[in-house]
Amino acid sequence: MRKKFSFRASILVAAGVLLAAGCRQAPERTAGPDPASASGPRRGGTVVTGWTAEPGGVNSLILPSTQINNEMLFRMFLHLIEEQPDFQQHPATFKPQLAESYDWSPDHKTLTFHLRGDVVWTDGVPVTAEDVRWTWQAQRHPDVAWELADSKRWIDDVEVVDPRTVRFHFSRVYPKQLLDANEGPVFPKHAWETLPFAQWRQNGDWFRQHLVVDGPFTVASWQPQQQIVLQRNERYYEKGLPYLDRVVMRQIPDQSNGLTQLLSGELDFLPQIGFGDAPRVKASPRLELIAYWFNLYVAVTWNNERPLFKDPEVRRALTLAIDRKTIVETLLGTYGKVADSPILTSVWAHDPALHPLPYDPAEARRILAAKGWKDTDGDGVLDKNGKPFAFELLTNTGNQARTDATVMIQDQLKKVGIRVTPRQVEFNTLAAQTIAGKYDAAMMGYTIDTSLDLRSNFHSESIAEGSNYSRYRNPEVDRLIDLGAAQPDLLAERPFLNQIQQIAHRDQPLTFLWESQRLTGVNKRVRNVRPTPTFAFFNLKEWWVEPKG
Amino acid sequence: MLGFLLRRLAASLLLLLLVLTFTFFFLRLIPGDPARIFEGQRLTLEQQQRLRQIYGLDRPLPLQYLAWVSSVAKGDWGTSLSQQRPVSTVLGEAVPATAILGMAALAVEYFLALLLGIASALRRGSALDHGIRIVTLLFFSLPLFWVGLMAILLFSYVWPVLPASHMHSVDADLMSPAERWLDLARHLLLPALVMGVGTAGGTARFLRASLIEVMSQDYIRAARAKGLSERRVVWVHGLRNAIVPVIQVFAIQLPLLLSGALIVEVVFSWPGLGQLTFLAISTRDYPLILGAVALSATLVILGNLLADVLHALADPRVRDAQE
Numbered sequence: 001m002r003k004k005f006s007f008r009a010s011i012l013v014a015a016g017v018l019l020a021a022g023c024r025q026a027p028e029r030t031a032g033p034d035p036a037s038a039s040g041p042r043r044g045g046t047v048v049t050g051w052t053a054e055p056g057g058v059n060s061l062i063l064p065s066t067q068i069n070n071e072m073l074f075r076m077f078l079h080l081i082e083e084q085p086d087f088q089q090h091p092a093t094f095k096p097q098l099a100e101s102y103d104w105s106p107d108h109k110t111l112t113f114h115l116r117g118d119v120v121w122t123d124g125v126p127v128t129a130e131d132v133r134w135t136w137q138a139q140r141h142p143d144v145a146w147e148l149a150d151s152k153r154w155i156d157d158v159e160v161v162d163p164r165t166v167r168f169h170f171s172r173v174y175p176k177q178l179l180d181a182n183e184g185p186v187f188p189k190h191a192w193e194t195l196p197f198a199q200w201r202q203n204g205d206w207f208r209q210h211l212v213v214d215g216p217f218t219v220a221s222w223q224p225q226q227q228i229v230l231q232r233n234e235r236y237y238e239k240g241l242p243y244l245d246r247v248v249m250r251q252i253p254d255q256s257n258g259l260t261q262l263l264s265g266e267l268d269f270l271p272q273i274g275f276g277d278a279p280r281v282k283a284s285p286r287l288e289l290i291a292y293w294f295n296l297y298v299a300v301t302w303n304n305e306r307p308l309f310k311d312p313e314v315r316r317a318l319t320l321a322i323d324r325k326t327i328v329e330t331l332l333g334t335y336g337k338v339a340d341s342p343i344l345t346s347v348w349a350h351d352p353a354l355h356p357l358p359y360d361p362a363e364a365r366r367i368l369a370a371k372g373w374k375d376t377d378g379d380g381v382l383d384k385n386g387k388p389f390a391f392e393l394l395t396n397t398g399n400q401a402r403t404d405a406t407v408m409i410q411d412q413l414k415k416v417g418i419r420v421t422p423r424q425v426e427f428n429t430l431a432a433q434t435i436a437g438k439y440d441a442a443m444m445g446y447t448i449d450t451s452l453d454l455r456s457n458f459h460s461e462s463i464a465e466g467s468n469y470s471r472y473r474n475p476e477v478d479r480l481i482d483l484g485a486a487q488p489d490l491l492a493e494r495p496f497l498n499q500i501q502q503i504a505h506r507d508q509p510l511t512f513l514w515e516s517q518r519l520t521g522v523n524k525r526v527r528n529v530r531p532t533p534t535f536a537f538f539n540l541k542e543w544w545v546e547p548k549g
Numbered sequence: 550m551l552g553f554l555l556r557r558l559a560a561s562l563l564l565l566l567l568v569l570t571f572t573f574f575f576l577r578l579i580p581g582d583p584a585r586i587f588e589g590q591r592l593t594l595e596q597q598q599r600l601r602q603i604y605g606l607d608r609p610l611p612l613q614y615l616a617w618v619s620s621v622a623k624g625d626w627g628t629s630l631s632q633q634r635p636v637s638t639v640l641g642e643a644v645p646a647t648a649i650l651g652m653a654a655l656a657v658e659y660f661l662a663l664l665l666g667i668a669s670a671l672r673r674g675s676a677l678d679h680g681i682r683i684v685t686l687l688f689f690s691l692p693l694f695w696v697g698l699m700a701i702l703l704f705s706y707v708w709p710v711l712p713a714s715h716m717h718s719v720d721a722d723l724m725s726p727a728e729r730w731l732d733l734a735r736h737l738l739l740p741a742l743v744m745g746v747g748t749a750g751g752t753a754r755f756l757r758a759s760l761i762e763v764m765s766q767d768y769i770r771a772a773r774a775k776g777l778s779e780r781r782v783v784w785v786h787g788l789r790n791a792i793v794p795v796i797q798v799f800a801i802q803l804p805l806l807l808s809g810a811l812i813v814e815v816v817f818s819w820p821g822l823g824q825l826t827f828l829a830i831s832t833r834d835y836p837l838i839l840g841a842v843a844l845s846a847t848l849v850i851l852g853n854l855l856a857d858v859l860h861a862l863a864d865p866r867v868r869d870a871q872e
Contacts (some may be wrong), residue, residue, distance in 0.1 A: 204633030
């Protein structure tokens with residue numbers, strides 16, 4: 001088996017091994033409560049965090065829904081309710097945020113939120129139902145072109161009953177109504193309504209200049225390409241929170257440099273550590289490594305419209321010929337597991353009846369032979385009608401695990417007579433090629449949120465508009481997705497989700513490779529850090545630091 | 550001299566227009582639709598179309614080009630697609646950082662090049678000459694990002710005497726102006742050294758060759774025959790003439806410096822044009838890429854122009870020929 005490493009990675013790994021030598025390894029912890037924080041939080045202090053990218057602005061409606069944007073903005077602007085990361089055994093629950101309660105009409109088409117009376121913007125103006133309604137208008141406006149505007153498709157109106165009561169009117173009943181109503185933070189009407197929606201996309205700076213927030217943090221300073229300093233919002237409604245005075249978000253595009261700064265103590269927090277770097281973090285006496293299951297799976301996406309991958313039996317043979325367990329153990333160690341479904345094993349709706357297909361090259365050869373793929377010319381490559389079984393496997397640059405996996409897959413498929421040419425392309429080029437269907441196979445990561453929306457990846461309508469990159473078409477799956485979407489809640493949708501997972505397991509439109517953990521590095525002086533699959537900053541308002549000395 | 554300058558300026562403007570035209574059209578050949586890149590994959594087709602309209606990307610390419618040229622002629626470089634801010638503002642924030650880094654790197658480069666070039670030339674064929682050649686060749690050949698990372702590892706982690714990144718410390722806002730300048734100098738040292746050391750080798754070799762040639766000229770022998778000290782012969786008569794070709798190298802090195810900045814700024818989180826261009830390319834931010842290319846091309850062209858002027862000033866034969 002051939003294994004490929006980047007020069008830079010190998011140097012850093014080598015340096016890391018040298019530096020870590022002789023150091024005792026500290027155990028890592030999961031993202032649960034920090035046991036030591038029982039001694040009691042302290043108010044004050046600054047935490048310095050490192051990020052590979054910089055937030056694009058302060059108005060999320062004109063920004064892509066990227067991690068860095070959401071991490072910062074969700075700490076500055078409140079939602080009606082806050083989704084909790086407790087989706088392992090049941091659908092995620094919600095805690096009150098702007099709204100202290102909500103109730104449904106008997107026909108489940110009207111959702112009424114009762115707002116708190118003590119939430120104000122940083123300029124002292126109260127947050128009211130008018131802000132909620134105006135935000136909904138902005139979210140749906142064509143000139144704003146908000147990425148998640150589709151989540152408001154079934155909301156016909158948002159009615160202001162009184163300053164503290166707001167009512168969402170839906171045109172239909174479906175499982176994600178609450179999630180959709182709550183999608184996106186509420187923005188300050190009185191501060192931002194003076195700029196017409198049509199001018200929003202040209203005036204990102206304007207929102208920074210007219211910034212008022214209602215969340216626990218606000219922006220103290222913003223140095224482009226350098227750092228953003230968040231400071232405590234003294235008008236935040238939860239008395240005593242946040243504990244920290246300031247949170248510095250340093251932009252460090254180079255991941256190796258970020259790790260060096262975490263190790264040297266310049267940074268207190270690094271949201272993402274490479275698997276190969278985990279031993280260095282664990283070896284540092286002042287750092288803690290937090291490991292938690294991430295909301296992403298990696299899969300080989302077969303272009304189902306290409307003749308080679310049209311037949312589900314052939315795709316199944318390809319999966320059987322890939323030794324996923326070895327790939328995961330080699331590249332991710334204990335931080336990954338073989339995936340078998342688009343719904344992650346850490347999520348309540350994962351079908352427990354599913355088990356990953358085994359590594360069985362003999363069975364793969366048998367299936368391929370039955371489908372007419374034989375090595376007629378003795379060149380070691382299967383062929384059919386004079387055409388060899390050969391294809392290009394794309395992946396994006398900058399992700400070493402995926403690059404290494406393509407090489408391992410090349411080696412494994414060669415053993416059953418399939419010639420694979422791995423090729424790395426820049427991320428946006430890969431996206432453009434897969435969207436246009438101009439590829440054979442591609443190794444890609446798929447994120448899935450708590451709405452468990454399988455439509456965008458597996459419904460045939462999502463080939464033209466959506467993320468069905470495998471171009472998978474199955475009328476039964478389409479029907480099940482549509483039926484699931486007509487249920488009143490996520491629990492009622494579960495039987496349909498199970499059937500879709502079983503069909504995907506049978507048809508293998510993708511070969512599910514792995515689910516992995518995310519590793520976050522924290523200086524031990526920072527306490528009560530509890531990242532979630534969605535947010536590294538999830539409970540930022542509850543972080544606190546040990547006093548120096 | 551004025552006629553020469555005007556002719557060169559006109560040619561430079563034409564060259565700039567060609568560079569920008571070329572960049573404008575070739576950029577669009579790179580796969581990736583900004584309307585999808587910026588907003589992820591969840592936009593409806595209708596929304597994608599609306600975004601293209603808002604950004605002016607829905608029109609035929611020649612019309613987009615004409616509109617862009619027309620607005621640039623009025624001084625409007627458009628709006629950054631990724632930041633939704635005027636391109637001129639975004640670039641304006643980045644230029645000082647790159648200028649500071651570039652000047653510091655040039656200072657390091659020419660200081661080292663002068664020292665090493667003169668030492669090599671005067672000790673031609675000696676162990677010192679061979680040693681300098683090997684070391685400078687090594688630094689010239691090593692990839693900048695690797696040198697940068699190793700420098701960070703050595704000077705910020707193993708021997709933590711210099712900051713690993715950024716232009717200022719976290720709490721620079723709270724410093725006095727003098728402390729802020731010192732803070733900047735500390736942050737500048739590592740990236741400037743990495744950039745300067747890499748290119749110093751090439752310049753030193755160039756200076757060495759030039760100085761060796763000059764030192765064999767008759768007027769140097771004449772100077773020595775007049776009884777001038779060796780130091781005066783080298784520094785006044787030798788170096789003054791040997792430096793002329795090095796001035797031209799300076800112009801050639803400007804593009805190298807800018808491309809070097811692209812790597813060094815990313816490695817050291819330096820908030821300049823290099824990091825900005827890297828980000829603009831990866832997000833297909835066409836107006837920002839064009840603005841950055843225009844700025845870089847202008848700097849390179851001006852650098853060449855400056856080199857020609859300096860050359861003319863330093864060498865009377867060139868000046869006379871132009872007049």
